[in-house]
Amino acid sequence: MNFNFTEEQLQFKNTLKSFLADECSTNSIRDGWTAKEPFNHDRWNKIADLGVLSSNLPEKDGGFGIDQVALSLMIEEMGYAALPEPVAEQIFLINDLIPLLPDSIKGEIKNTYQTGSNFISVAHPLSPNPLFLNDAAGLLLFNEDSYQFALTEDIDFIPLVSNDPSRGLSKINSIHKSVSSSKEFEKINTAVAARGALMTGCLLIGLAQKMLDLSSLYALDRTQFGKPIGSFQAIKHMLADVAVKIEFARPTIFRAAHSLLDNNPKFALHCAHAKYMSAKAAELACKNSIQAHGAMGYTWEMDLHIFMRKAWSLMACWGNEDKQQDIIFKTLTSSEEELGVLYTF
Amino acid sequence: MKINFTKEQNIFREEVRSWLEVNVPKKSLLSLDTKEGFEQHREWEKTLNSGNWSMVTWPKEYGGRGLDLIRWLIFEEEYYCAEAPTRVNQNGVFLLGPTLMEFGNHEQKSKFLNAMAAGDHIWSQGWSEPGAGSDMAAIRTTAVLEGDHYKINGQKTWSSRAAYADWTFGLFRTDLESERHRGLSFILVSLDTPGVTIRPIPQLDGEPGFAEIYFDDVIVPRENLLGEDGEGWKIAMATAGFERGLMLRSPARFQQTAAKLLKLYYKNKDQCSPMLQSKVVEAWAESESYALSIYHTASKMLAGGSIGSESSLGKIFWSELDHMMHQTALKILGASAELADSSEHDAAQWIKGFMFSYGGPIYAGTNEIQKNIIAERLLGLPK
Numbered sequence: 001m002n003f004n005f006t007e008e009q010l011q012f013k014n015t016l017k018s019f020l021a022d023e024c025s026t027n028s029i030r031d032g033w034t035a036k037e038p039f040n041h042d043r044w045n046k047i048a049d050l051g052v053l054s055s056n057l058p059e060k061d062g063g064f065g066i067d068q069v070a071l072s073l074m075i076e077e078m079g080y081a082a083l084p085e086p087v088a089e090q091i092f093l094i095n096d097l098i099p100l101l102p103d104s105i106k107g108e109i110k111n112t113y114q115t116g117s118n119f120i121s122v123a124h125p126l127s128p129n130p131l132f133l134n135d136a137a138g139l140l141l142f143n144e145d146s147y148q149f150a151l152t153e154d155i156d157f158i159p160l161v162s163n164d165p166s167r168g169l170s171k172i173n174s175i176h177k178s179v180s181s182s183k184e185f186e187k188i189n190t191a192v193a194a195r196g197a198l199m200t201g202c203l204l205i206g207l208a209q210k211m212l213d214l215s216s217l218y219a220l221d222r223t224q225f226g227k228p229i230g231s232f233q234a235i236k237h238m239l240a241d242v243a244v245k246i247e248f249a250r251p252t253i254f255r256a257a258h259s260l261l262d263n264n265p266k267f268a269l270h271c272a273h274a275k276y277m278s279a280k281a282a283e284l285a286c287k288n289s290i291q292a293h294g295a296m297g298y299t300w301e302m303d304l305h306i307f308m309r310k311a312w313s314l315m316a317c318w319g320n321e322d323k324q325q326d327i328i329f330k331t332l333t334s335s336e337e338e339l340g341v342l343y344t345f
Numbered sequence: 346m347k348i349n350f351t352k353e354q355n356i357f358r359e360e361v362r363s364w365l366e367v368n369v370p371k372k373s374l375l376s377l378d379t380k381e382g383f384e385q386h387r388e389w390e391k392t393l394n395s396g397n398w399s400m401v402t403w404p405k406e407y408g409g410r411g412l413d414l415i416r417w418l419i420f421e422e423e424y425y426c427a428e429a430p431t432r433v434n435q436n437g438v439f440l441l442g443p444t445l446m447e448f449g450n451h452e453q454k455s456k457f458l459n460a461m462a463a464g465d466h467i468w469s470q471g472w473s474e475p476g477a478g479s480d481m482a483a484i485r486t487t488a489v490l491e492g493d494h495y496k497i498n499g500q501k502t503w504s505s506r507a508a509y510a511d512w513t514f515g516l517f518r519t520d521l522e523s524e525r526h527r528g529l530s531f532i533l534v535s536l537d538t539p540g541v542t543i544r545p546i547p548q549l550d551g552e553p554g555f556a557e558i559y560f561d562d563v564i565v566p567r568e569n570l571l572g573e574d575g576e577g578w579k580i581a582m583a584t585a586g587f588e589r590g591l592m593l594r595s596p597a598r599f600q601q602t603a604a605k606l607l608k609l610y611y612k613n614k615d616q617c618s619p620m621l622q623s624k625v626v627e628a629w630a631e632s633e634s635y636a637l638s639i640y641h642t643a644s645k646m647l648a649g650g651s652i653g654s655e656s657s658l659g660k661i662f663w664s665e666l667d668h669m670m671h672q673t674a675l676k677i678l679g680a681s682a683e684l685a686d687s688s689e690h691d692a693a694q695w696i697k698g699f700m701f702s703y704g705g706p707i708y709a710g711t712n713e714i715q716k717n718i719i720a721e722r723l724l725g726l727p728k
Contacts, residue, residue, distance in 0.1 A: 001349065001350055001415045001644070002346060002644055002647075003346060003348050003645075004648050005346055009346070069346050212724070220725065228726075228727050231726065231728065233713070233717065235726070236717055236720030236724075237716040239720060240661075240716035240719035240720050241716070243658060243719050244662055247658040248658075249634065251640075251641045252630075252634050254637075255637050258348050276626075277634055328629065328630060329622060332625075333607075339604075340600055340601070341425060341597045341600035341636075342426060344600070344633060344636045345350060345640075
């Protein structure tokens, strides 16, 4: 039993953190919004050069073979920076899923994405409007009982407007040509839904932490009644409540990531738990952060909403709190004897 | 990161389980806040000690087994699953014990830790005073050094377990000229000492779970000072950290409540709305999160880290969770949620726990004080 991170896991996190601090400023995100081109190809290529996009591919395929725990730490940083490019989606929903896919689809994906430098988008009933299809080379699409892979050029789609201008969404009208399969559908569908839940959970924890940090800084800076507003208990307690939520959501993320790594049969429950807890943390972070900022928090000018908007979108997709609750309840009532104090690990 | 139990840890779990199966009293003990129940619980402490189970993390020479925090968590899990009696000496084993280990000298450790493990000394807490509740630095009870002893005068209140306990530990003002948190010292006082008067205070459940302690020229030997004269605040903060952080409320307690809540819900689900189902899920999710977080913290401590202001986060989390779970249970019970006769109704245990859960956000430093600590020490907001 050792719940500590390895040096290597922390090194991946810290390298990415400092990269994003330099390369993913809120100004650069706003530039993407103004140009209506939120996907910054220059930054995507730098992330590819850094090795992040292929980081969890096996070494024989040009990656570092890093594990899901390290990925979860890295994805939290992508949330913290509100990174617009779909890096988390690529590494967690495509790279991490590849070993489970049948050879026909695996081959297509490998040919298309060239060790990760081309983006492949994902659509699923829980997240039906794929991200950045315009910028993608292909799409992995999950239906009710099958899944298929198509090249972007074979898809007819129209743009949708997200409340988060950093998310370029599309609606798929039709697919002219694709490779389809229903092999081991239940297993693969559960695997991708769980990864979607955990991925959005990791991003939400990063976003919640960022909103808390921004609010703490603002509360130190803004004065009223001759004092920083952060000296008033009404503000302190609101932000402390957010810190509590984040603290107890974070370990659920690492446990879920460890369950994927460890092939734990309860990985789907653990991923649902992680999304449930982090969505609740992010929800409170949004509410209390905007309140701590007062009217400034309600403006377009203040950076806070860059993070809030992303959090609102991510709470909703890949199964919101309500859907995760459903998964948890079904598991609790179907195998009651295997949950609880003796079955945490 | 490898969050699985090792083979050795599982063998240890089996050992704990088999011992508890044989030794946990088949019939529940009387309430520990009655005189007779208190002595029954003292007997149980002695039974635990006979198997060397008083505090597995303590060194062997002080009555422990010299095991790590992960083993302690495993012990606690088995303890709650076996429905073993509440630890009447939790002020001692979970709070003073770790404090003695860090700040006590060799004589103090061998005298007090062994007697604590044996159930010979049951401890109460002596922090609050009528004018010093949340503002603990306002303490006015004095301990004046006169040669080889202190002479104590003043009053403590809300002293948990003091109605029947043997000893109390707490903060006393040893420098009469001092103000606030300076000039306080951490002193251990036998409640048998002449000049000590105990006035029990009945709690919400009608039983005297805490008491007032009056000190009238009480003479305490100088060797009962823990650490240095004037160091009391620092030592008290460490004790409070243990209390909030890890020891007082191990996760198994809440996971067990969540599991019982799920059973209760299942039994009564035809009369429940989806709102209650959602609360039952929340109970599982939060108690599980608390367990994960504590294993995370224990791992950090094993790797040489320490527990600081983070302990305030945990105290808020478990106290709110405990209250929410009991509130939910009473809602599931519907109109029978007021039936307090434990021989006939499920409700009685939930009502008792429900009332107790109102104490959680108050004791060990109110949640409002914890939020100030979080804001000032973790978020960097100004005083």
